[in-house]
Amino acid sequence: xxxxxxxxxxxxxxxxxxxxxxxxxxxxxxxxxxxxxxxxxxxxxxxxxxxxxxxxxxxxxxxxxxxxxxxxxxxxxxxxxxxxxxxxxxxxxxxxxxxxxxxxxxxxxxxxxxxxxxxxxxxxxxxxxxxxxxxxxxxxxxxxxxxxxxxxxxxxxxxxxxxxxxxxxxxxxxxxxxxxxxxxxxxxxxxxxxxxxxxxxxxxx
Numbered sequence: 001x002x003x004x005x006x007x008x009x010x011x012x013x014x015x016x017x018x019x020x021x022x023x024x025x026x027x028x029x030x031x032x033x034x035x036x037x038x039x040x041x042x043x044x045x046x047x048x049x050x051x052x053x054x055x056x057x058x059x060x061x062x063x064x065x066x067x068x069x070x071x072x073x074x075x076x077x078x079x080x081x082x083x084x085x086x087x088x089x090x091x092x093x094x095x096x097x098x099x100x101x102x103x104x105x106x107x108x109x110x111x112x113x114x115x116x117x118x119x120x121x122x123x124x125x126x127x128x129x130x131x132x133x134x135x136x137x138x139x140x141x142x143x144x145x146x147x148x149x150x151x152x153x154x155x156x157x158x159x160x161x162x163x164x165x166x167x168x169x170x171x172x173x174x175x176x177x178x179x180x181x182x183x184x185x186x187x188x189x190x191x192x193x194x195x196x197x198x199x200x201x202x203x204x205x
């Protein structure tokens with residue numbers, strides 16, 4: 001799957017209407033788990049990892065959106081192997097050393113809740129919901145006030161929040177409207193019989 005496919009959301013994806021997984025296994029680094037609301041409020045859940053430096057600018061854009069939408073609950077979930085990696089990134093941000101190398105603008109991750117996905121329990125649950133073997137990061141989900149997933153957006157360093165309609169979709173959900181579908185149904189992947197069979201000398205399987 002190419003990078004451009006990661007950034008497209010289709011109308012027939014399996015996640016629509018599914019309940020956002022329980023947060024019980026998340027290890028909260030910023031914010032208190034007891035204060036996180038599982039229903040009654042619209043939530044943006046943002047999955048990321050600390051080793052993808054191209055995602056730092058996406059983290060900053062998420063921070064800007066969170067500042068604009070105070071009535072929405074934001075949580076950033078890191079699926080790094082170790083909690084210490086998340087703490088190290090947050091320390092770099094606080095020290096101002098996680099920044100654009102040219103402009104020196106600090107790339108923040110400023111949301112009310114930041115959690116570490118201990119054991120990748122949440123990650124695996126999201127993979128099952130999406131019927132995928134790998135959870136692409138960074139990726140953001142919109143969860144309605146009933147706790148159900150209504151939108152997802154795959155992101156890249158070269159395709160971040162400012163390049164897509166995520167905020168427009170968030171506004172629609174806040175207004176009780178349906179999200180806009182622009183890509184239609186997911187295209188079928190057709191494999192030519194000749195290519196699928198191989199030549200017997202070289203095989204990927």
